[in-house]
Amino acid sequence: MMRMILLSMLSLMCSGVVLAAEPGQVDEEKISSVEERRILVSIEDEYAKLDEIEEKIDARKMELKTLEVEVDKKLAAMKTLREELVKLLDRKEETEGERIGELSKIYEKMVPQKAAALIRSLDHQLAVDLLLGIKKKTAGKILDSLDAETATELSKAFTEIPVKDRSGG
Secondary structure, three states: OHHHHHHHHHHHHOOOOOOOOOOOOOOHHHOOOHHHHHHHHHHHHHHHHHHHHHHHHHHHHHHHHHHHHHHHHHHHHHHHHHHHHHHHHHHHHHHHHHHHHHHHHHHHHOOHHHHHHHHHOOOHHHHHHHHHHOOHHHHHHHHHHOOHHHHHHHHHHHHHOOHHHOOOO
């Protein structure tokens, strides 16, 4: 675009001079003055600068394409790692759920006073999860054997759990 503008300006300034589209293709015999030669040399210098800029832009485009490919590869690798992590977390939760289920069965077979004494010393969330896995009648007996404060806290925790997560019979 810049070349076309420069050529148009030069053709208006220099009547009778035939200019080519690229530098170095000017008909030297048709240059009639030093001023025309100076302008033509200036235009050729501008062409050289534009060519240099175009080369830099092309090199930068190649760099950016290379970086884009690398970023895409890294994103794909991160996506794969994320999927693996999700699978591992799901497997961990499933394993923990199975173990809590087994432990719930053990607590369910205990004498309610003994189970209450053990539940009192457990982590709050683990205690809730265990009670969720125990039959309601047995869980009620265990809660009845707990001190009022602990039984109230665990009962409140039951109300905060969505219905679909509750288990036990």
